[in-house]
Amino acid sequence: MAARVEALRTAGQEALRAAGVADDATAPARVMPFAGRSVELDLAIVERLARAPDPEHAAALRTLEGAAERAGWKAVVKEARRALYRFGQRGVAVPEAARVETPRRPASSSLEGYLSAIDGRGDRLVWLVRPRREGGLLVLTAILNEPTGLRDVSIAELPRKTLRRMERDLQARHHLRLVPADGAYCDALLAEGFTRARATGAAGVGEYPTYRARLTTAEPAPRDPPLAARVLDATEVESAALAGGVALLDEPEFTTWRLERPALAAHLADVAAARESPLVLSRPQQEERVRDVVARAMRELFGGESGVAYRRRLEEMAYYLQATGRRAHALVAWRTACALAASTAASAGIPFFEELTRRSFAVLLEEDAARARDEAKGSVLVRPGAAPAGTPRIRAPR
Structure with missing residues (x-):
């Protein structure tokens, strides 16, 4: 258990680093804006706050602990309470824990x-x-x-x-x-x-x-909280492997999950330009250029409000997968949603979104190639230096 918590905390520290938060930053104003996004980030924030035993950091720890308890993140709650206990031993005034009340739901049980x-x-x-x-x-x-x-x-x-x-x-x-x-x-x-x-x-x-x-x-x-949070154990979610997100796209309900042409149009043109420049770029350079284009597309398509929409879609799909007897996939879907919420670089490094983008590009590029082949076959004009479609090439005599 301790090793797993440490691994999660390390991942959270890396996420803070990627967001531009210095390793020695402990001020609540600097680290608390990242709280509540994921277990990993919260564990890292607890560790940062615990370095400075004073009332301000104690108040931030208590706030984070309460939010983690409502989210069902037991590891975060435990670490935050441990830090607060140590603060108290050092004579730091520790705020009382707020009573966590379950929201009263309207009497709509007949629905x-x-x-x-x-x-x-x-x-x-x-x-x-x-x-x-x-x-x-x-x-x-x-x-x-x-x-x-x-x-x-x-x-x-x-x-x-x-x-x-x-x-x-x-x-x-x-x-x-x-x-x-x-x-x-x-x-x-x-x-x-x-x-x-x-x-x-x-x-x-x-x-x-x-x-x-x-x-x-x-x-x-x-x-x-979303339905999935009510039926999936937070500890199991934390242990789910993000790599399993690739397999989600092979499930029947995900077959229509593709990025549409209008969203990728500008990026498709950039990929085509990189691939059609063999005299200017070497093959490794072409591949690097394509990777850059894909990364840029992911930042645009899975960041901001669009990222929030995809996170919520995956949260809802996690419940659906659980309800249809696919618990392992449900855990991965929820874990992927959490990773997107915690990401400071849109969806970079999240296998589900990387594969979704790759497959979407592949489908659209193949459509473009098929259209070009059809146009070449139906063309009555022959470009200089090009043989009509279907005409065998004439080889120079040896």
Whole structure:
């Protein structure tokens, strides 16, 4: 256990270093902005704060300890409390621990929730169901996008057998499987999605408040923590290997997870330019140029708000994978989401995102090559020095 904690702490120190935080930096104002992103970073921050036994650092440690307890990061809680105990032995005034209260959830236990996987565009299907006293079900169905929010919503009164038939048809015809989920959580997702959609002026969702009022009049529950955090053990997540993220992309639900051409257009042109310059660049230079282009694309596509969206998608997929009996994949998905949240260089060094980017480039480059071959075959013009497509080359006599 001690060796594993030390390995996590070392990784956190490396992340702080990469973010430009000096090894001797211990001031709370310098290190606390990185708190709460991952177990690794929090362990490293605890070690930094523990170097300076004074009231300011004690207060920061207590804050970090409370947040880690709410997140279920037991190793961080233990290390922070150990540091605070040592502060107390040295006569430093240590703040009292704040009482951690579990947020009260609205009385919406009668709601049933169902969630599909998230596709490559960030879309998923959400069902929110309430049994009716007079029989049958009231079913709200919605398309929810991460990050843009609610995209489509409708409501209907259905017998339960009809709902089950719809569920079977979706899986049989469209390979779309829904898994049971906490109804209050699904309600929170939809409420958040409506707020986002309304902020962007999205059409087709204006009836959502009216539809929801037919299901419940309670205030929406908080979304956090995500469902995966409630069903996956934090210690197991910490032990999951990030390298397993590559295998996630081979799971059926991830087959549509590709970066679209508009997002990669400028970078594709740079890759093509590097590959088509054999007289200017050597092969190793070409490969280095391509790696630089890919790294730049990853920084742009998985940093900032886009990075937050991908983190949340993986958090949701972690629950879906757990609910469909793929616990090992669920742990890796959650671990990858945590790594992205903690990363100070977008997604650099995270296998899932590196492989996702590589595969996306490969698909689009092959499409471009196939298009060029088709155009060459159909061309009636012959460029100077080039033989028509399909014409055997004439070799010089020996």
